[in-house]
Amino acid sequence: MKFAVIVFPGSNCDEDMYHAVSEVLQEEAEMVWFEEADLDKYDGVLLPGGFSYGDYLRSGAVASVSKVIAQVREFIAAGKPVLGVCNGFQVLLEMGELPGAMLKNRDLKFICREESLTVEQTDTMFTSRYEEGETISLPVAHGEGNYYCDEAVLEKLRENRQIAFTYKNNPNGSTGNIAGITNEAGNVLGMMPHPERAVEELLGNDDGLRIFESILTHWRDVHVVNN
């Protein structure tokens, strides 16, 4: 499986994402500068964390109208997997590919620590390797991680089983304790916690690795023909 890690001016978790996929998952990955992307040759797109365009206007707002975005939309429309982490999640929200918006953290402070999460949904191409209801621990690092949506959207997210992860101890004020959601079609996951920072014991925790393994498992199920 071949992944593109999209790099924007101000991305700072791109190397971690690349490491997670190429060194730990041991699949192909390339760093792709947002102006030079040709996403046709990739099977998965990873939108990494960071401060794209210095979080100018709102986090992810400028990146969401940058050059690569038309191709990301085509990639999503083709049903291929797109994972947005932290700033990547913010970009997907600003694109309108995921419902809701991101506000500043409830306490107006940048939060950088491990958080316990509940895996709410395992029937997705991103979470199939977890147990439903399982508690995992992942690092968070954000200033604008307070996920907001109105009651009607929250209801729809619940009904469609689009809530993938919730916080056990809501650190930022997110509606419904939401830490990560998928799109309706199920091929886009946006999440604030950083799975790429928790993929091996050397990093203190490997709870994030199963997200990448789930994507790979799904891709193999669809593409690898057993003779």
Ligand SMILES: NC(=O)CC[C@H](N)C(=O)O
């Ligand atoms: N780690 C990150 O991706 C930071 C996200 C974002 N720019 C924020 O602080 O909210």
